[in-house]
Amino acid sequence: MDENKKIxxxxxxxxxxxxxxxxxxxxxxxxxxxxxxxxxxxxQPVPQIKPASPNPGTQAEKAQPxxxxxxxxxxxxxxxxxxxxxxxxxxxxxxxxxSPSFVEIGEEVKKGQTLCIIEAMKLMNEIESDVxxxxxxxxxxxxxxxxxGQRLFAVQALAA
Amino acid sequence: xxxxxxIANRGEIALRxxxxxxxxxxxxxxxxxxxxRNSLHTILxxxxxxxxxxxxxxxxxxxxxxxxxxxxxxxxxxHPGYGFLAENPRFAEICESSGIxxxxxxxAMIKLMGNKSLxxxxxxxxxxxxxxxxxxxxxxxxxxxxxxxxxxxxxxLKAAAGGGGKGMRIARTRAQLEEQFGLAQNxxxxxxxxxxxxxxKYLDNSRHIEIQVVGDKHGNVVALGERxxxxxxxxxxxxxxxxxxxxxxxxxxxxxxxxxxAARRIGYQSLxxxxxxxxxxxxxxxxxxxxxxxxxxxxxxxxxxVDLVKEQIRIAAGEKLSIKDDIGMIGxxxxxxxxxxxxxxxxxxxxTIDFMLLPGGHGIRVDSAAYQGWQIPPDxxxxxxxxxxxxxxxxxxxxxxxxxxxxxxxxxxxxxxxxHLAILADSDFAKGSYDTQFMERFQQKxxxxxx
Numbered sequence: 001m002d003e004n005k006k007i008x009x010x011x012x013x014x015x016x017x018x019x020x021x022x023x024x025x026x027x028x029x030x031x032x033x034x035x036x037x038x039x040x041x042x043x044q045p046v047p048q049i050k051p052a053s054p055n056p057g058t059q060a061e062k063a064q065p066x067x068x069x070x071x072x073x074x075x076x077x078x079x080x081x082x083x084x085x086x087x088x089x090x091x092x093x094x095x096x097x098x099s100p101s102f103v104e105i106g107e108e109v110k111k112g113q114t115l116c117i118i119e120a121m122k123l124m125n126e127i128e129s130d131v132x133x134x135x136x137x138x139x140x141x142x143x144x145x146x147x148x149g150q151r152l153f154a155v156q157a158l159a160a
Numbered sequence: 161x162x163x164x165x166x167i168a169n170r171g172e173i174a175l176r177x178x179x180x181x182x183x184x185x186x187x188x189x190x191x192x193x194x195x196x197r198n199s200l201h202t203i204l205x206x207x208x209x210x211x212x213x214x215x216x217x218x219x220x221x222x223x224x225x226x227x228x229x230x231x232x233x234x235x236x237x238x239h240p241g242y243g244f245l246a247e248n249p250r251f252a253e254i255c256e257s258s259g260i261x262x263x264x265x266x267x268a269m270i271k272l273m274g275n276k277s278l279x280x281x282x283x284x285x286x287x288x289x290x291x292x293x294x295x296x297x298x299x300x301x302x303x304x305x306x307x308x309x310x311x312x313x314x315x316x317l318k319a320a321a322g323g324g325g326k327g328m329r330i331a332r333t334r335a336q337l338e339e340q341f342g343l344a345q346n347x348x349x350x351x352x353x354x355x356x357x358x359x360x361k362y363l364d365n366s367r368h369i370e371i372q373v374v375g376d377k378h379g380n381v382v383a384l385g386e387r388x389x390x391x392x393x394x395x396x397x398x399x400x401x402x403x404x405x406x407x408x409x410x411x412x413x414x415x416x417x418x419x420x421x422a423a424r425r426i427g428y429q430s431l432x433x434x435x436x437x438x439x440x441x442x443x444x445x446x447x448x449x450x451x452x453x454x455x456x457x458x459x460x461x462x463x464x465x466v467d468l469v470k471e472q473i474r475i476a477a478g479e480k481l482s483i484k485d486d487i488g489m490i491g492x493x494x495x496x497x498x499x500x501x502x503x504x505x506x507x508x509x510x511x512t513i514d515f516m517l518l519p520g521g522h523g524i525r526v527d528s529a530a531y532q533g534w535q536i537p538p539d540x541x542x543x544x545x546x547x548x549x550x551x552x553x554x555x556x557x558x559x560x561x562x563x564x565x566x567x568x569x570x571x572x573x574x575x576x577x578x579x580h581l582a583i584l585a586d587s588d589f590a591k592g593s594y595d596t597q598f599m600e601r602f603q604q605k606x607x608x609x610x611x
Contacts, residue, residue, distance in 0.1 A: 087225055088209055088210075088211055088224075088225040088228035088232065120224055120225075120228045121227055121231075145232035147209045147229070148194075148209075148210045148212045148213075148225055149194060149210050149212075149213075150210070
């Protein structure tokens with residue numbers, strides 16, 4: 001069991017990245033009585049995430065202050081599905097200030113799942129995803145005003 | 161005074177309000193639909209908020225989004241311009257209850273004046289003459305025929321929820337009434353989703369003359385001299401002028417006093433217009449009151465040397481009326497409405513303005529939101545520019561307007577510039593002998609009898 005400590009979170013995530021990089025679906029490693037098996041389900045369109053947005057987290061942070069409405073990557077915009085604001089209001093990522101956000105970048109969402117709340121005229125309007133997919137970008141900071149048609153999320157749609 | 165106002169409108173009137181606000185030192189917020197992204201009001205305001213797609217019902221009439229935009233930008237007041245939500249009492253009420261000042265009269269006043277039969281009753285109490293007509297909405301043709309028979313033909317059918325000339329039809333005989341009633345109902349239904357009609361006595365050879373009133377929240381009311389608006393086609397005004405060639409000093413004083421007394425009696429607290437029909441015997445009949453800034457307000461501004469929109473904003477902020485009761489007219493003013501439309505068939509002509517040269521010079525004012533390269537969206541009204549000419553006398557004002565229009569070039573869209581030049585050159589127009597049927601005669605005379 002001591003060997004267990006040899007492998008830590010960082011190493012596992014490195015292995016996962018390696019897996020993704022090589023577009024492998026399964027990986028098995030056995031070292032001195034320690035065995036790890038990582039596998040990932042690959043729905044058809046998912047590998048395309050890679051070229052479109054290799055590192056969504058950092059990219060969103062960079063893009064936000066300058067041009068919140070600009071498309072993040074020009075290479076393959078047709079693969080992005082944008083969730084835009086249907087009204088003028090205030091954007092909230094969580095149902096209340098103490099609860100966790102509805103979604104984070106990289107999370108899978110289902111059609112009809114609540115992505116955020118837009119408060120307009122004291123009413124909380126839940127904005128739902130209209131596709132199954134993976135959240136690639138969140139364009140607006142929590143608590144900021146949004147206008148009609150403004151991009152809120154980019155979602156990589158998954159083939160049904 | 162406010163520090164920031166939102167303008168819930170588009171086009172030249174939004175720009176007119178932005179200019180007035182900026183002159184008063186206020187910040188401005190434009191709201192715009194997706195098809196007005198490149199429109200001048202969107203570009204020239206200090207802030208802008210997109211409130212919906214092209215369709216007016218989803219954007220410029222979208223009350224939640226407009227109020228949301230006011231809330232987000234912390235605008236303290238909303239100027240509604242004309243059209244859209246300008247005479248919607250519910251909007252004024254919601255503004256009030258949201259703590260935002262509606263730049264216009266009290267919601268109850270808008271409601272009162274929007275109800276034609278109540279407005280008529282109220283004005284009768286204020287000793288204004290009213291044309292005979294149905295006191296309530298007329299539901300069906302037999303009822304309309306009964307009323308028409310009682311007061312005598314010709315009669316005019318008006319949409320109860322109407323405005324802007326839509327749903328108005330004239331019937332000179334019983335047969336015409338039978339024919340027009342259904343059409344007017346359909347038009348009213350299509351334009352205002354309300355088929356209710358009124359029947360009123362129609363006056364032949366009458367003029368459409370209106371009086372500007374301004375009241376503040378301290379009980380002060382002043383009325384300014386007339387705007388002559390008889391040059392209209394299908395109840396759409398084309399050329400307005402002030403003073404009216406038909407109104408002498410005596411009649412003007414009577415009409416001003418009548419409107420001022422009525423406005424004071426009902427406690428009117430903003431900019432408003434009392435529309436009258438004036439017959440050949442100088443009798444004037446109240447038609448309706450518009451509780452907003454009018455398209456043709458510049459002619460009054462020019463002849464009196466006042467700024468009505470700034471006054472309207474100041475009054476909404478609680479300031480006292482600054483326009484004095486004893487100011488006089490300083491000349492003669494004409495306004496031509498240049499529309500993006502075919503000058504012969506009158507069908508709208510949206511498109512891109514490839515080249516544009518607007519007139520200028522001494523005594524010329526242009527209120528327009530058009531610019532070279534701008535694509536006029538097909539979703540809204542066709543007004544491209546209001547060209548306004550001020551000169552000491554009427555003949556000089558006409559000559560000045562002709563010169564201005566001759567030096568105006570708009571390429572890429574069709575405009576009614578040729579129509580304006582033809583009207584200005586008409587001998588009856590030059591003599592000032594015209595009434596509300598001028599355009600029908602003019603079109604017959606000039607051979608293009610299009611409907």
